[in-house]
Amino acid sequence: MPPMRELHRQTGQTVNLSVRQGDEIVERAYSERSGMQVVRAIGGRAPLHLTSVGKLFLAATESSRVRAYATRTGLSGHTQNSITDIGKLERKLSFVRS
Numbered sequence: 001m002p003p004m005r006e007l008h009r010q011t012g013q014t015v016n017l018s019v020r021q022g023d024e025i026v027e028r029a030y031s032e033r034s035g036m037q038v039v040r041a042i043g044g045r046a047p048l049h050l051t052s053v054g055k056l057f058l059a060a061t062e063s064s065r066v067r068a069y070a071t072r073t074g075l076s077g078h079t080q081n082s083i084t085d086i087g088k089l090e091r092k093l094s095f096v097r098s
Contacts, residue, residue: 001030004017004028004030005030008030008031008032013031014029014030014031015029015030015031016028016029016053017029017030018051018053018054020048020054020057021045023047023048023069023072023073024045024046024047024048024054025045025046025047025048025051025053025054025057026043026044026045027044027045027046027051027053028043028044047073047076048069049069049070049073049075049082049083049089050077050078050082050083055092055093055096056096058089058093059093059096059097063090066089066090066093067086070086070089075089
C-alpha cells in the first residue's frame with residue numbers, strides 16, 4: 001500500500017494494482033477523494049478475458065496458451081459485451097498488441 005499511496009499523492013488519480021493468478025486477475029485499488037480513503041476490490045477476482053488488464057496479460061501470452069486458456073475457461077461472459085468467442089478474443093488481443 002505505501003507505494004500506491006505515494007503514487008496517488010503524486011498524481012491525484014486512483015491507483016490500481018493487478019496481479020495474474022492462473023486464469024484470473026486479482027485487483028486492488030486505492031484512492032483518496034475529499035479526505036475519504038477508498039480501498040476497493042481487495043482480492044477481487046475476474047477471468048482474464050473480461051478485464052482490460054487481463055487482456056494485457058493475454059496479449060503477452062503466446063497464441064497456443066491463449067487457445068488453451070479459452071478451452072479451459074470456456075470464455076464465459078458476464079455482460080452482452082463480454083468476449084465469449086476465441087476468434088473475437090484473438091482479434092482483440094492483436095489490437096491490444098498493436
